[in-house]
Amino acid sequence: MKLQFLGTGAGIPAKARNVTSIALKLLEEKGSIWLFDCGEATQHQILHTSIKPRRIDKVFITHLHGDHLYGLPGFLASRSFQGGETPLTVYGPKGISEYVRISLAVSQTYLKYELRVVEIEEGVILEDNDFIVEARTLEHGVTSFGYRIIEKDRPGKLDKDKLLQYGIKPGPIYKKIKDGEDLILDDGTVISSQNFLGPKIKGRIITILGDTRTCDAAKELAREAKVLVHEATFSEKEASIASEYFHSTTVQAAETAKKADVDCLLLTHISARYDQSLIDQLLQEAKAIFPNTYIAEDFSEFDI
Structure with a gap:
């Protein structure tokens, strides 16, 4: 299980960071990849990785702001052109169905695969033999969801x-x-x-949040997660701006990670106002609160 960041910027594309998209690679567990958000040019970012679009069978949209959404119609079309024939499901807030339908209809895009679009509410939105996915509403200017991906316990080691x-x-x-x-x-x-199996292997928990202010829902989704992916649009020095625009700072993200008792914090959705010379400053702000913190870069990959 791996997380690969395809875009780690906020608002608009920048030279160093494209807008938001994250791939959860479940190739060993399920032979598939799940995509979380699909900002503009996500399909271009995929070209720089080993990801095969046909392997992506689920897309989870956190909210309907353009930097998390504008790349979706292009990705859906390209997946069809590149040999994708297996079903794909898009999950997202109310309005995602209309957005996808109109985008594909106006562009007269024909898909070779079955496309399902599910408009979600809070609670369990997906359960299969291996995983449970829960969603909760965060605190943002529009409806924004966070996702808690729970891997079910696996059988113990065979003796x-x-x-x-x-x-x-x-x-x-x-x-x-x-x-x-x-x-x-x-x-x-x-x-x-059971006489030939060791103790069950505890399933991992991954939490991926959409844009949000600090809120209780974020802490609940992140509780005891192996990895928490949290936006850190602003430095702690811009806390008032972060609050005004319904975003979080580095320190606020770190405080959520600490209170939720997570193992690792990955910061993303970094404002373009912070060039590479300032990234270490942002990282140190978070590390002062939660030491096991990393700032994701485009194409960076993390084993879970």
Whole structure:
């Protein structure tokens, strides 16, 4: 499981930072990639990575501001042109369905795959065999969601030595045991698969927030997360401006991470007013509160 940042800027594209988009790579877990926001030129950013658009089967839009949304119609079209034929689902606030429908209709874009658009509300918006995704409303100028991605606990490590002692050799049966199926030996003895599995592996939690002021919903979504992705549009020196425009500062993001007891904080959505010479200053502001903090750059990748 990896996070790769395709755009880490705020508001408008800049030379060093494109506007917001984040790829959650679940290639080992599900063979797919989930995209969080799709700012202008996201498809161009993808060209500089190993990401295959056809692998992206879910897009989660946090809110309907252009720097998080304008790249979506182009990406949807390009995915079709580049061999994407499997279904794709877009999740987002009320209005996302109309935006996608009109954009594709006016441009007369034909998709070779099934496109589903889901307008979400607070609560669990997705659950499958491996993950649960929850959404909560944050504090922004428009409806803005944060997402809590919860990996379900995984089966414990297979005790292969013990299996061999029982004369059970490697093969498809090992997967059945890993999936929790009991065994029936040749003499009719039934053996529980749990006898060959170690303790369950605790699932990871990833929290990705849309634009927001400091709020309780952000803390709840981030509670005990392995990774928290939080906007840090402004320096602590611009706290009043951040509040006026419904954004957060570096220090506010760090305080949320500390209160939520997360493992790692990744800051993104950095205002273009801060060039590279000021990035270390922003980082140190956050680190003073929450030491395990990093500022994401375009194309940077983090293992989870």
